[in-house]
Amino acid sequence: MSHIDTVPIAEFSNLWAVHSKVEERPAIAAWAHSEQAAVAKMAALKQSAPRGTAVEYWVMRMTKNQVEVFKRSGFIPADA
Numbered sequence: 001m002s003h004i005d006t007v008p009i010a011e012f013s014n015l016w017a018v019h020s021k022v023e024e025r026p027a028i029a030a031w032a033h034s035e036q037a038a039v040a041k042m043a044a045l046k047q048s049a050p051r052g053t054a055v056e057y058w059v060m061r062m063t064k065n066q067v068e069v070f071k072r073s074g075f076i077p078a079d080a
Helices: 035-048 064-073
Strands: 012-022 025-032 055-063
Touching: 012 035, 012 064, 025 035, 035 055, 055 064
Parallel strands: none
Antiparallel strands: 012 025, 012 055
């Protein structure tokens, strides 16, 4: 019988991130408490992007670990 290492499954949080990618550099541009709110923020970011700037946006649910990291950095408030 062989030994197989298992990787724990990431637990999702209740927060959503709006990711952006400019000049091959991905970053989180905003966060929200729901997918719908994140999509609305993404639409606003697209509208405010300077003309001629090729910015790619997408929305993803954040893991609990990601949220904790961003809370420690101050990007997301501790009470979010």
